[in-house]
Amino acid sequence: MNDHRKLGRELGLFDTDPLIGAGLPYWLPDGAVVRHALEEYIRTAERKAGYRHVYSPVLGKRELYEISGHWSHYSDDMFPPMELGGEQVVLRPSLCPHHAVIYRSRSHSYRELPLRMAELGGMYRSELSGVLGGLTRVRAIQLNDAHIFCTLDQVAEEAQAALEMIRRAYEALGISPARYRLSLPGPGGKYVAAPELWQRSTALLTEVLERSGLPYEAVEGEAAFYGPKIDVQVVDGAGRESTLSTVQVDFHQPERFDLHYIGADGAKHRPVMVHRSIIGSVERAVAHLIEEHGGAFPAWLAPTQVVILPVSAAELPNAVALAERCAHRGLRAEIAEPERGSLGARIREARLVPYQAVIGAKEAADDLVAVRLRDGRRLDPLPVGEVLGRIGALVGSHRTDLWDGAPR
Numbered sequence: 274m275n276d277h278r279k280l281g282r283e284l285g286l287f288d289t290d291p292l293i294g295a296g297l298p299y300w301l302p303d304g305a306v307v308r309h310a311l312e313e314y315i316r317t318a319e320r321k322a323g324y325r326h327v328y329s330p331v332l333g334k335r336e337l338y339e340i341s342g343h344w345s346h347y348s349d350d351m352f353p354p355m356e357l358g359g360e361q362v363v364l365r366p367s368l369c370p371h372h373a374v375i376y377r378s379r380s381h382s383y384r385e386l387p388l389r390m391a392e393l394g395g396m397y398r399s400e401l402s403g404v405l406g407g408l409t410r411v412r413a414i415q416l417n418d419a420h421i422f423c424t425l426d427q428v429a430e431e432a433q434a435a436l437e438m439i440r441r442a443y444e445a446l447g448i449s450p451a452r453y454r455l456s457l458p459g460p461g462g463k464y465v466a467a468p469e470l471w472q473r474s475t476a477l478l479t480e481v482l483e484r485s486g487l488p489y490e491a492v493e494g495e496a497a498f499y500g501p502k503i504d505v506q507v508v509d510g511a512g513r514e515s516t517l518s519t520v521q522v523d524f525h526q527p528e529r530f531d532l533h534y535i536g537a538d539g540a541k542h543r544p545v546m547v548h549r550s551i552i553g554s555v556e557r558a559v560a561h562l563i564e565e566h567g568g569a570f571p572a573w574l575a576p577t578q579v580v581i582l583p584v585s586a587a588e589l590p591n592a593v594a595l596a597e598r599c600a601h602r603g604l605r606a607e608i609a610e611p612e613r614g615s616l617g618a619r620i621r622e623a624r625l626v627p628y629q630a631v632i633g634a635k636e637a638a639d640d641l642v643a644v645r646l647r648d649g650r651r652l653d654p655l656p657v658g659e660v661l662g663r664i665g666a667l668v669g670s671h672r673t674d675l676w677d678g679a680p681r
């Protein structure tokens with residue numbers, strides 16, 4: 274079983290320090306590379322799907338969360354407020370209230386809808402130290418979040434498009450959902466009132482799931498306090514299930530923040546808010562990726578994509594030239610020098626690197642490179658330009674297979 278806490282430390286991806294605090298991991302350079310690649314994938318996918326990105330502060334006045342309902346329904350999970358100039362300021366437990374206020378800051382016509390607002394932003398949760406460990410239960414969270422402000426007629430299509438973005442992301446990440454869950458309110462939970470709104474949003478999400486043809490289970494007691502949601506569940510190495518992605522339909526926040534748009538009739542109308550996250554928190558997503566792949570990430574995510582192995586010191590200049598060509602193409606390459614051990618030992622050390630580029634005397638003389646793939650396949654020597662072109666194309670299209678076609 275792969276435990277991301279152990280592997281994350283062994284691979285130099287992240288760590289924690291008691292002086293910084295429990296549940297507050299820091300990212301080492303190789304982990305930061307993985308996270309950066311993941312965030313860039315998400316931002317690009319969102320831009321292509323018509324989302325516009327914003328930045329909003331990680332703090333807000335207590336009043337903001339009183340309006341959103343977090344203060345009365347969610348304060349157990351929030352950090353205590355800080356007193357500042359006679360006001361109380363809190364670390365935000367979610368991005369939604371900020372986005373609602375950003376929407377409200379400008380007037381909107383029905384022609385602008387659906388308005389898709391996205392942010393990869395920080396949020397905070399006052400997890401108890403007893404449940405902290407690794408990247409799955411943290412106090413500082415980087416959330417991949419977005420809010421779609423739309424008309425009632427547009428909700429189903431937007432929710433379905435979000436599910437399709439999730440499907441494509443999972444394909445690129447090489448992970449698969451364990452199940453889709455329709456998360457409904459349960460008895461005794463802290464939920465906002467308005468039964469008719471709950472019924473409407475539940476009916477909409479059910480319709481989306483039915484139309485997508487996805488197998489799902491309805492589970493009571495897992496809804497957000499303000500509405501039901503579709504959760505995409507994954508299972509970790511120890512068999513524990515958790516939520517990675519979510520799509521929610523919310524009639525509550527638009528009421529609370531008095532959001533509106535001007536309709537074709539010139540009158541004010543209330544938009545619906547669709548909350549959606551493709552990969553959830555970056556921390557949880559990377560934890561899952563580490564466990565799922567045992568550190569052997571898809572090439573586009575790998576901290577080092579190409580390890581260059583000169584057989585002897587004579588080929589070092591060729592290795593340096595190849596590393597430069599990789600860097601020029603945006604590929605992350607590293608040289609494993611001959612003094613670090615035998616070729617076999619260096620290949621074993623680089624077993625998680627997708628592409629192992631061996632340069633011997635013959636390859637050096639002809640500007641060739643003999644590539645070994647992480648999965649054990651060995652390719653015949655190929656011209657350097659061809660190898661880099663093919664790796665670049667596979668990485669650029671976020672493919673999970675390491676090579677096009679059979680080795681020659």
Ligand SMILES: [Zn+2]
Binds near residue numbers: 368548549
């Ligand atoms: Zn939200």
